[in-house]
Amino acid sequence: MKPRLLTLLISASAAFLTAVGAMAQPGRTVPSFDSWTVDCGNTGVCFASSFTRSQSVWVDLRIVRDWHAEAQPLVRLTTNTELPKEGTLKFEVDGKAIEALPIEQLREMQSAVNPPAGFRPLGGEGFWYPTGPATLTLLEAMRSGAELTIRLPAANGADPVGVPVPLQGLKASLLWLDNRQERTGTVSAIVAPGTEPAKDAPHAVALMSADQLPPEVAAVWSANRLCSEIDPTIFASLNAVRVPLAEGASLYIIPCGAPTAYNSPYVSVLSGKDGAARQVHVARMSEKGPIATDLIYNAKWIPADQQLVSYFKGSGVGECGLWNRWVWNGTGLVLLEEATRTTCDGTEPDLSNWSSTWPPKNASN
DSSP: OOHHHHHHHHHHHHHHHHHHTTSOOOOSSOOEETTEEEEEOTTSOEEEEEEEEETTEEEEEEEEEOSSTTOOOEEEEEESSOOOSSOEEEEEETTEEEEEEEHHHHHHHGGGOOOOTTOOOOSSEEEEOOOTHHHHHHHHHHHTOSEEEEEEOOGGGOOOEEEEEEOTTHHHHHHHHHHHTTOTTBTTOSSSOOSBOOOOOSOOEEEOSGGGSOHHHHHHHHTSTTTTOSOHHHHTTSOEEEEEOGGGOEEEEEEOSOOOSSOOEEEEEEEOTTSOEEEEOEEEEETTEEEEEOOEESOEEETTTTEEEEEEESSSSOSSEEEEEEEEOSSSEEEEEEEEEOOOOSOOOOGGGSEEEESOTTOOO
16 A cells, blocks of 8 residues: 555544544444334435244344335335245234235235335345335334234144234334434424425445446456456345445445455445546554555445444454444545454454444543
8 A cells, every 4th residue: 555545544534533523423233222223224225123033933023214205114024934825914003903914915915015225135034014005004003002913824724823023112213214314304204294395315326236337436346356256146235335425426335256254345436526436445443553455344334424334253243353434524434433352252242342443542522
């Protein structure tokens, strides 16, 4: 790496640290409200989810919303049990029947639902709930209730399996979604609608194929670390995005080669308004001070904050490794925070307790 580039990266990090110190920053772990967890994908699609297990059966219930102004909330149900060809899937809130859906009809309607670009369903058998007024009716009942019971039909005429989903925390989760997508106070808000018109949420554009890269960006990508040697089907599953920037520029966050067992490497490429492209390097810390690198692991783009997160896992569990967060400042990615854990002991990952290596402990905000 050229000394001048490294100097610029270090200077930018130091100069920006004071300015961002007072900003509300995303945490190292995703927020949760009681039994509900919230998060957003690289494109800006956001969701609230609750995972519930009843004996050997589990269900994952998600309220999913894309970034487009006109996007309506969707409900996605996934379970680990194989449902029979016939039977009825039932939804009840506090013992009151909300919906009874014949499995056969539910399967037939799946092709009519357009999943948000970049949405990655969980493994298991998954269904989209009927969209439109049916979804809004279910959400309204859930927001005002204490417990949702999902009754799954069983094979061979056995009794349905009832899985209770606690609803405490759901309203706060939906409000988080509204706020994160800047919908609160607009006609499209789920929890607190207002009179303001709906608008697109902060977002990035999903890249499902390397063919979507402009020639100048593709040339930079192909010339770097054999990045372009990746199976197209793998590329499509790695949440690559194009981030629209001011004056027609774009930041591309692109996979770099095939994933390893725990980690997927990425690079970032800036395309200016004139179409010219260059690779964007980032700063991270070493034992002797800041260094410049081009690889970002398991990249996560946060559209609402224009921040990029890297999470290098030292094991399959992810309880050790390196975590970085940068922010786009108009010309480059500035290091905001770095944390690490060197002990790989198989414990549950808790990045909030990892040792901070940046900013320095004696830095004042």
